[in-house]
Amino acid sequence: MTSPERLARAYLLRVAEPPAPALLTFVAEHGPVGAAEAVRRGEVPEAVLQETSARREIDLAERDLAGAREAGARLVIPEDDEWPAWPLLSLDVATGRGAEGVAAPLALWVRGAARLDEAADEAVAIVGARAASEYGQHVSSELGYALAEHGVAVFSGAAYGIDGAAHRGAVIAGGVTVAVLGCALDAGYPAGHVGLYDRIARRGAVVSEYPPGTPPARHRFLVRNRLIAGLTAGTVVVEAGARSGARNTAATAGALGKVVMAVPGPIGSAMSVGCHRLIRDAHATLVASAADVLETVGRLGTGDAPQPRSPRRRTDGLGPQALRVHEALGERRGKSPEGIAAESGVPLPRVRALLPALELDGLSERCETGWRRARTPPPRS
Amino acid sequence: MTSPERLARAYLLRVAEPPAPALLTFVAEHGPVGAAEAVRRGEVPEAVLQETSARREIDLAERDLAGAREAGARLVIPEDDEWPAWPLLSLDVATGRGAEGVAAPLALWVRGAARLDEAADEAVAIVGARAASEYGQHVSSELGYALAEHGVAVFSGAAYGIDGAAHRGAVIAGGVTVAVLGCALDAGYPAGHVGLYDRIARRGAVVSEYPPGTPPARHRFLVRNRLIAGLTAGTVVVEAGARSGARNTAATAGALGKVVMAVPGPIGSAMSVGCHRLIRDAHATLVASAADVLETVGRLGTGDAPQPRSPRRRTDGLGPQALRVHEALGERRGKSPEGIAAESGVPLPRVRALLPALELDGLSERCETGWRRARTPPPRS
Known part of the structure; x- marks a missing residue:
């Protein structure tokens, strides 16, 4: 038995092109069932009408839910335990602040073994250009692998290039990765990633707020980006051209109060221009490793991501005068304290004291x- | 006729291993001639004695000055018009703040056509690892070239790797570059750069505070770094390992209130680790071009370094609804406003208004x- 709330939200997801902030508020006030009834009759405030009038007569809720079930998918709604209420709160807060276009979703179509709330509990987004370089794809898949291995869920947009590489790295690590789409789960887009979706769904999830049959569109990718930013603790941009949807996700993450990170690259690479601008102009945090990412999103100190330490020289602890005396010493021939004093410029009494030290x-x-x-330097403990 | 001040400072430069903050204060109080007399007799405060006792009996001032003349060099002293008093003020201020090891030089040995004060007037330091990668050397020489071409003097430390590449780039541009050494002008170090010094001296300068015959030493490189940082408006680190003298120069530049910049690179490169840490942990400004460097040190707005602009899409000015309507339009077959409304989710009346717009x-x-x-899109003005 499908609950009336689920039916109502399935109907509303098809009626209103997201984001639909007025409808969201209306649903919060009247509940999904009452709100759906009012939308069907067209008896709603003007702002809600704007978001719903074009498709309010299309009611395919039953069919959409049955089709999803057949395809192994489900509709996760705010009334479910699985709803990632806490991370999505950032979208509500941003809407309250008057930020445009970042309303929370009315519900989410989900296919995969992962519980959405658990996946979003410790999650990082890895995003970037489709036309990624070999360097970028390598870095993305390594980051995806390492983060997944540390128990962090890797969220991305399932596009070719950086997104796909991040998902793949996490899948190879046997970890959880979540693909958030800018089209329906059944849109088969991009064609080359349909097989990847199956691999992602085994331990992770494929997620969309678009009803079955919705084709991809540029504005949908931009709208989808708010979900990637909202569902995670921070967003890592691996590669981005001067114009890139990944920078849009980063900007949204910043607006939502999430951590924005970017991976640097060779300055001659057009695919790193966007990352360098994010670091230089938008104060994104530079990350050069999975350890950097974990530190930045605040997971460090748990002991599972040791920072590389600087190599030490044996002379590191020496003061300036001792260092000068040490430099003045010969490798083979011995020198007199007087000669060492003249060469180092350190007073003779100090030289006499420093040599035995x-x-x-x-x-x-x-x-x-x-x-x-x-x-023969003794081993240092 | 050599002035007594020049003779006195030549003597003191050989007596005291720099930095010598106590001697510097003593000279400021008593003048170079009186201070030199007192040092010779050993009648100085304890702190000054510490800095001068080891070598105070060595007086080779006449010989050092004559030798320099023969080698085409000169001793530039604070009493000269050429003294770069303004940039070196940062070292005095830092010393006053109690920063250790950053005292100004007592005088500087200089060989080359450039006037030191003019070179330091608009100057940037480019420094980095000796064991630089091909990428780093390429970037360094390109930066040196572009900055010199914009009339900026390129200061560096004349080491192999990044330093040498920066000098070479500036020389090729026909610009001014200044090499600041951690040994005497005549030390012939590093051996492979002796020819480069001649090319630098043609329009630029080779500079050292060490008297003739002083060999290079690690502590001298560290001490020399404060001059590179102090004489310039900002320091660019092009490549640096986890431990690198270049990071020391950058730290000194920061302590002196100068701008610290770093060039990013591939995250897999050990030679970019130091740069990435500078940007990530020490808030160095990421620079990916000469234009970035000029902007960071505040030369932008002079019109000679246009920033690259982001490419624009023809749909850039559209609002969200217009964008959705545009996306819903077919490339070939026409669609009805009703069909477009259903597909885009935009209310029909808005669709009817937006299509002619x-x-x-x-x-x-x-x-x-x-x-x-x-x-056939018309050309956009």
Whole structure:
């Protein structure tokens, strides 16, 4: 038995092209069933009419839900436990602030094994250009792999290039990845990724707010981007040209108060121009590794992402005068303290005091002709 | 006739290993001639004695000055018009703040056609790793070339790798470049750059605070770095490993209140790790072009460095509803306004109003079966 709420939301998803902020508010006030009734009759405020009049007579809710079931998909609605209410709150808040075009979805069509709320609990978006370079695709799939391996769900837009590589990396790691589409689940777009959707659905999910049969369109990709930004803690742009939908996702993420990150690349690469501008002009955080991403979204300190440490030199702890004395020492021939003082410019009494101190550190040694650098440095603990 | 001030400073430059903040203050109080006399006699405060006792009996001032003359070099002292007093003020200010190891130089040995004060007037430092990648060397020489071509003097440390490439780029552009050494002008170091020094000196300058015969040493490179940072408006790090002297120059530049910039690179390159950390952790400004560098140090707006503009789409000015209507239009077959309304989700009356508006923009056209996208877009003014 399909609940009336689910039927009502399936109907409304087909009637109103998202985002539909006026309808969303109307549903919040009257509940989905009452709101759907009013929309059907056309007895709604002008703003809601604007969003619903064109398609309000089309009611395919029963058929859409049955078709989804057949295709192994489901309609996740805010009344379900699975609804990712917490991350999507950012969209409500942004709408309240008057940000245009970022209303929350009325419901989401979902296919896949993952629970949407659990996937969104620790999630990062990896997005970027379709016309990605080999470098970008490599970086994207490595990032997807490493983040998935650390238990982070990788969200992306399922496009060719950076998006696909990120999904693939996460799939190979056996992790959770979620594809959010700008068309219906059954649109078969892009054609080359239909097989990938099946692999994603095994542990992750394919998600869309568009009813069955909806074809892709540029404005739908832009609208979809708010979901990718909203459902995750932060967005990583791997490659983006001077104009790129990925930069739109990044801008939306920023507007929603999420973390915006970008991967740098060679400055001669047109595909890194967008990333460099994001870092330079929009203060996106530069990320050069999965560890950087985890640190930026605040997962560090859990012990599972050690930061690489700078290599240390044996002379690192020395003060400026000790360093100068050490530099003045010969590799083979010993030198007198007087000679070392003249060469280093360090006063003779200080040289006399520093030489034995360096010896204790294993950095200098006495020989017949005076002092020289130690030959066999002891292992450092 | 050599002035007593020049003789005194030549003597002090050999006596005190820079930086010598106590001696610098002592010279400011007593003048170079009086200060040199007191140092010779050892009648100076304890802090000055620390900096001068080891070598105060060595007086080769006459010989050093004569040797420099023969080699086509000169000693530039604060009493000269050529002294770059204004940029070096940053070192005095930093010393006053208690920053260690950044005292101004007592004088500078200079070889080359450029006046030091004029070169430092509009100057940028380009520094980086010796073990630079091909990418890094290419970027460095291109940056050096472009900045020199814009009348900016390119300062660097004359090392192999990034430094040498920056000098070379500026030389090829016929511009001014200044090499600041961590050894004497006559040390012949690094051996492979002796010929480059001659080319630099033709229009630029080779500079050192070390008296003739001083060999290179690691601590001298670190000390020299403060001059590169101090003499320029900003420092660009092109490539740097996890540990790199270039990062030291950048840190010093930051401490002196100068602009710190870094060039990104492929994240897999060990030679870009230092740059990425500078941008990520130390808030260095990402620069991906000479135009970025000029903008960052504040030369933009002079009209000689136009920023590349984003390409524009013909649909850029459209609102969300117009965009949706435009997307719903077919390329060949015309559609009815009713069909377009259903497909786009835009209310029919709005569709009827938007279609002629799109026609005026050259984006839609009427045909026998309804409306479709315009086939021959008119040129956009």
